Amino acid sequence: MARQLRLSLKRPAPFTRDTYIQGPSNAEAITALDAWPRWPGGALVLVGPEGVGKTHLARAWAVQTKAAILEREHPDVAAAAGRPVLLEDVDKGVDGEALFHLINLAAHDGASLLITARKAPATWPAELPDLRSRLNALMVAEIAPPDDEVLGGVLKKFFRERNIRPHDDVYPYLLRRMERSIPGAQEIVRRLDETEDGQMRPISRVLAREILEADTENLDLFEG
Secondary structure (H helix, E strand, C coil), X not given: CXXXXXXXXXXXXXXXXXXCCCCHHHHXXXXXXXXXXXXXXXXXXXXXXXXXXXXXXXXXXXXXXXXXXXXXXXXXXXHHCCCEEEECCHHHCCCHHHHHHHHHHHCCCCCEEEEEECCCHHHCCCCCHHHHHHXXXXXXXXXXCCCHHHHHHHHHHHHHHCCCCCCCCHHHHHHHHCCCCHHHHHHHHHXXXXXHHHHCCCCCHHHHHHHHHHHHHHHHHHHC
């Protein structure tokens, strides 16, 4: 019964700034986003490793600005004329000529371009010489791996979404030992939730230790 009730309370997390956990690791990116529409050349690149919240921030910006969200594989350049545009995961591959035109369009009145990527524009391939110069001139804001403030905040958020109230000492224990990523935080909360439901045990430091130690034992098996 507790399992059914908890699942019924879950809702997809909206991409809003109110639901984005802020801290030192993402302060640079938030400051840069808030400078819109005064970005140099009308464009900004959000850079950071997977799972740090680039998409969350970018989609929240897109909602705020009513931006067109383009498909990376086939970006519709015509849709970018005179309006804000979001293009994600550009370092995974995008048509160079299309990207060149999108950057140029961003400098026009009423237009802007937000790009997300795991690596900085200087590392992206660019066969067009003019594209390379455009990439080198882009404004870049980095999101670093989550600090304790961000990681603690997302843990509380994920527990709250599952209607769970762990013991107070669970948070500092997890922060010292868990994988330092937002997907890692989501996974540990999911496993704590499923273990508690299956065994009717409280979400405690003891339970957290058992799960983390099980991860270490499994890793040792693979490395051995």
